[in-house]
């Protein structure tokens with residue numbers, strides 16, 4: 001891959017984060033991001049929801065909100081790309097500045113507030129790429145000024161179901177007032193049932209996932225797991241950015257309002273992932289996201305219960321070469337521990353924990 005990022009890095013770092021992001025998107029669209037140098041190691045391939053994933057690593061929502069570069073991202077070597085969050089109507093999001101680098105902490109804080117080009121543009125772009133192959137998901141949200149959140153999500157489902165390989169219902173962005181209240185048990189159950197019905201009406205059946213916040217109480221987690229199993233949705237994305245500010249943050253920007261992502265999110269989001277795996281008894285594919293910056297991090301997410309792994313913030317700091325490093329390192333870690341595939345390693349930590357507790361209890 002021509003290392004555009006290495007050349008452009010000083011410029012990107014000197015620019016405000018959102019300008020750097022726009023330049024990166026333009027460079028990726030122009031093909032400057034390059035192509036994956038080698039085919040993925042076969043050990044990384046797996047089927048999830050009956051679809052073939054060449055590798056489990058994927059760029060998280062928020063990078064390509066308006067479906068500008070999904071095919072260029074796939075060419076870079078991501079196993080799949082997630083578009084969005086897209087809201088039904090175009091909206092500008094919060095006033096700038098609204099993205100902050102926390103260099104010392106390997107983190108970002110953002111309070112973008114669903115800046116979105118709207119469904120019309122995203123749908124038109126996805127229609128143009130129809131039939132091109134590669135797994136592209138769409139992450140849907142609601143407009144800030146909308147009086148009817150459920151209708152907004154239902155519109156997102158109806159208009160993208162036949163164009164998306166999977167859908168993510170984002171009820172966990174911290175930057176749209178009231179959005180996270182949709183995670184409450186009865187509200188979430190009603191929302192998901194209506195969205196499953198909207199999906200059926202389209203005649204298309206992309207897997208429908210819900211993306212949750214890392215700032216949930218144990219009771220809320222249990223409720224969401226119960227709702228996920230009762231409604232029959234297809235998976236859970238764990239997790240969005242956090243409103244928490246873990247002790248030890250060093251960067252001057254740590255006091256900015258918004259959602260924190262990156263390194264400080266790794267431990268809490270991985271613990272939550274493990275909880276959700278236990279609560280859903282390993283019956284639903286989980287997507288692990290939050291603070292992944294290395295092969296070891298991706299492997300830890302898989303062992304905690306993730307079938308697929310997403311990252312965003314670490315790419316801002318390390319550039320696209322990180323993707324190749326994570327994929328080859330992950331293949332090595334799987335082979336080292338005797339796994340024949342990613343699928344075999346999913347939830348492996350729980351098997352180990354169960355065996356240890358059986359041993360303690362004298363179960364043979």
Ligand SMILES: Cc1cc2nc3c(=O)[nH]c(=O)nc-3n(C[C@H](O)[C@H](O)[C@H](O)COP(=O)(O)O)c2cc1C
Pocket residue numbers: 060061062063065084085099108110112114139170173211239240241261262263265289290291292310311312313314
């Ligand atoms: C600048 C930025 C914008 C984001 N926008 C979205 C979004 O539109 N929808 C969404 O579901 N998550 C969004 N996220 C959250 C990421 O998808 C991801 O859940 C979170 O950043 C944790 O992963 P990371 O630590 O690898 O960045 C955004 C994150 C960042 C940093």
